[in-house]
Amino acid sequence: MKELNEGVDSASSFGTHHVLGAAICAYKRLCLELAVQAPTGSNSQNWHFLVITDPDKRSALADIYRKGFEVYANMVGSAGQLAEVAENEERAAQQLRVTESATYLAENMHRVPVMMIPCLPGRVDQMPGLAGASLYGSIIPSAWSFMLAARERDLGTCWTTIHLIFEQEASEVLGIPFEEVTQVALITVAHTLGSDFKPAKRVPMDEVVSWNDWKV
Numbered sequence: 001m002k003e004l005n006e007g008v009d010s011a012s013s014f015g016t017h018h019v020l021g022a023a024i025c026a027y028k029r030l031c032l033e034l035a036v037q038a039p040t041g042s043n044s045q046n047w048h049f050l051v052i053t054d055p056d057k058r059s060a061l062a063d064i065y066r067k068g069f070e071v072y073a074n075m076v077g078s079a080g081q082l083a084e085v086a087e088n089e090e091r092a093a094q095q096l097r098v099t100e101s102a103t104y105l106a107e108n109m110h111r112v113p114v115m116m117i118p119c120l121p122g123r124v125d126q127m128p129g130l131a132g133a134s135l136y137g138s139i140i141p142s143a144w145s146f147m148l149a150a151r152e153r154d155l156g157t158c159w160t161t162i163h164l165i166f167e168q169e170a171s172e173v174l175g176i177p178f179e180e181v182t183q184v185a186l187i188t189v190a191h192t193l194g195s196d197f198k199p200a201k202r203v204p205m206d207e208v209v210s211w212n213d214w215k216v
């Protein structure tokens with residue numbers, strides 16, 4: 001995430017912010033073409049992707065995001081809180097890096113040149129399990145395809161949800177009918193500094209997979 005924002009930094013310091021935005025938008029069309037190849041339950045395809053480049057709207061969303069981040073930082077399950085209860089020092093250090101990165105993104109959210117909000121019809125929070133799972137499952141593959149397609153074009157993305165703490169306020173900024181449409185995420189898009197990526201450090205696969213019988 002820090003790389004993502006540094007990419008914005010380096011571009012804006014050369015006065016190329018608009019060019020950057022335009023380039024990202026051109027790529028983004030391609031990425032969105034790939035995204036809508038994803039599967040949906042019953043082939044419903046009732047997704048909608050709101051792309052935000054307007055500076056005033058990005059700034060208003062950044063304010064909402066920062067307000068949400070203050071709430072998130074004190075929540076059980078936040079990256080910082082998980083650092084406190086981590087099972088070993090390595091994991092604690094990783095969680096602290098995530099917290100630092102997330103804080104940097106929150107502080108610099110207004111500088112992210114393109115934001116993308118995948119949306120679903122209806123209020124998912126009022127739906128029973130199957131409907132909710134099917135609806136989320138009908139948009140997350142497409143949004144992830146979008147992020148992978150962006151990565152292949154040297155664009156960095158980050159899946160974020162913190163602005164949803166104040167989703168209704170964000171809906172008002174964007175003209176989304178809150179009672180009829182659920183926002184699923186806010187995906188940030190910017191160029192990265194370099195492309196020297198490496199595999200993420202995760203809990204080892206064998207610890208999270210069991211075969212035939214449930215073993216934890």
Ligand SMILES: Cc1cc2nc3c(=O)[nH]c(=O)nc-3n(C[C@H](O)[C@H](O)[C@H](O)COP(=O)(O)O)c2cc1C
Binds near residue numbers: 098159160200
């Ligand atoms: C459902 C979901 C919600 C997330 N929400 C946020 C968020 O609101 N803000 C943020 O900075 N990162 C957010 N992230 C990013 C995660 O913190 C990040 O993927 C995780 O720390 C692992 O980092 P890595 O993907 O760079 O390896 C979210 C990721 C997921 C999958």
